Amino acid sequence: MRNPAISALLLALTAAPLAAQERQEMGNEPPELTDANIAAIVVVANQADIDNGELALEKGTHERVRAFANQMINGHTAINEAAGELVTDLGVTPEASEVSRSIHDGQEAARERLVVG
Numbered sequence: 514m515r516n517p518a519i520s521a522l523l524l525a526l527t528a529a530p531l532a533a534q535e536r537q538e539m540g541n542e543p544p545e546l547t548d549a550n551i552a553a554i555v556v557v558a559n560q561a562d563i564d565n566g567e568l569a570l571e572k573g574t575h576e577r578v579r580a581f582a583n584q585m586i587n588g589h590t591a592i593n594e595a596a597g598e599l600v601t602d603l604g605v606t607p608e609a610s611e612v613s614r615s616i617h618d619g620q621e622a623a624r625e626r627l628v629v630g
Contacts, residue, residue: 550606552600557613559589560595561620568627 518545566585573579600607 538614544611546610546612548600548603550610550613552596552605553607553609553613554616555596555609556593557602557616557620559593561616562589563593564620564624568624 544550563586566582566589568581570579571586573582
């Protein structure tokens, strides 16, 4: 394990704003999130940034844009790997929730607009 404290902090920092956003959008109490739900949120959110980096590599022409895209891909891949190590150590299997599905669906819709548009 690289650094379990950093991984745990990343999980917590990712979940808090997403839960607040979900509560605000739905106009109700924040969803009950388990460790498995939080793990899925982290994976989905980081995969979205990996996918965006790949799209930037595909469409970007400026050297700095492409360098940043590679940085995004490498950084978010490393975070997903660290999260994977953490959930393995904890014996947790990521489990989708309304929050992770919302992130995934929003990313897919945005990506479609970028690719088609």
